[in-house]
Structures are given as structure tokens and as C-alpha cells.
Amino acid sequence: MWRLALLLWVVGGTVLAGIGVTVVLLVPAWYAMGMKTIPIAAAIGAVVAIPMAIAAAKAIAARTREA
Secondary structure, X not given: OHHHHHHHHHHHHHHHHHHHHHHHHHXXXXXXXXXXXXXXXXXXXXXXXXXXXXXXXXXXXXXXXXX
């Protein structure tokens, strides 16, 4: 299950980090401080993806055990 969670985190973390960076680039007040806010937004996206990946991996593992 942990290998699946890691794979899901790599994909989900990249997506959420990209969404965070896009939001920073679209908000003028945050874009002005881009050198500080872009890495923070990317890190928050990567961290938020961890519990999501674990929950998704548990759900996938539970469904594949039933079959």
C-alpha cells in the first residue's frame, strides 16, 4: 500500500503544487512577493497531497482485496 501511496503522492503533489503556484501567479498581491510565496505555495500543495494519497491508497487497496 505504501508504494501505491507514494506513487499517488508524486502525481497528486505535483498537481496541487502546480495549482498553488498558478494561484500565486494570478493574485497580484501575492505575485509581487513571488520569490517568497511561490515556494511556500508549492510546499503547501505537496504536504496537503500526503494525507490525500494515503487515503486514496487505502481505498484502492480495500477495493482490490474484495475482488
